[in-house]
Amino acid sequence: MAFIWTLLGWLSLLGYLVIASVTLWRLWRPQKHPLLFLKPLLIATIVCHLLYLTEGAVTGWLKLDTPEAVAVVLSVLVAAVAFWQFKQSKMEAPLGFLLPLSAILLAFGSFERPTLLPSELRRDIWLVHVALLMGGYLMLMLAFGSAVTHLLKLWSLKRKRPLALLEKLPPLEKTERLTSQLILLGFPLLVLGMVVGIVWARMEGKSEWNDPKVLFSILTGGVFAAYLHARFVRRWEAATLHWLVVVGFICLLVTFLAVPHTLAME
Structure with a gap:
């Protein structure tokens, strides 16, 4: 079986x-x-x-x-x-x-x-931490898909090379709004998940600053925070904003897939 x-x-x-x-x-x-x-x-x-x-x-x-x-x-x-x-x-x-x-x-x-994971770890707070991060990751991953769609449409318009499948997608304004809405949903979940993880580490008597995943998570959160600042305060142009989302997604993927979580395995 x-x-x-x-x-x-x-x-x-x-x-x-x-x-x-x-x-x-x-x-x-x-x-x-x-x-x-x-x-x-x-x-x-x-x-x-x-x-x-x-x-x-x-x-x-x-x-x-x-x-x-x-x-x-x-x-x-x-x-x-x-x-x-x-x-x-x-x-x-x-x-x-x-x-x-x-x-x-x-x-x-x-x-x-x-x-x-060691059997003595508290699983209740850990599961809240995981659930919040999973929700944040999902929203930010979808934001990446929306950002790539936006960039492809911009490329298609500038190069005057029509892409048939993109013609069925919403206009650039809607794609830009969708990206920002997904990040507005995902970023708070990501931050809350990180805060709950730090609280969990303190309750377990561990130092969160020794865990590379915590440091990379802060870096990832910083990139998406920079996007929100550039989007709503600095008013950057759309192409630059969406490339920033791509950079944030790469940081997110590296943090999740490649960086070890040493706190949980100690």
Whole structure:
């Protein structure tokens, strides 16, 4: 049975990559006729992913107290948002922008060596910390997708090279507003998650400043704080603002996937 569940994880990962690759190819080589297999393939991929999650919840390896488990849940949430956009608005572009992120998160959560937490740690506050960060990460990841869409549309207009799939997206003003709204939702959740994590560390008698993930999280939060300052106070131009979102997303991804959480493993 273990082989079957592992196979479901691999099929989900492969499905996300195939759909994203086809969508991105169609961005550069526009076609008049829609691909009818995209929707059933995406549904089948998400179903495989949900079965994989169900198995993890039943057997106990999927507990939202490790970065790997959070990554698996985040990956299906991002894929669900991409599917909702595709179904409701007939927009294929989010599939190309968001599904690669789902694949990265799923690969990290499924095949990375699990983080082992000491049994004496307080799990209640830790789970609040994880839940807040997961909500913040999701909003900021979606903001990244919106920012990339905005930048692609700007590039298309400046180069006078039409991208057929982007023509179905909202105008630049709406994309800019959506990006800022998502960051206004995600940034407070990120900050609250960091504060709860620091409180948890103090209660456990640990020094949070020795944990590289805390330092990188502060850096990530600083980038998004700079975006909000530049957006609402300094009134920077849209292109610069959205590139700042891309930089913040890179910092977020590095912090989540690459930087170890030494506080929790001490």
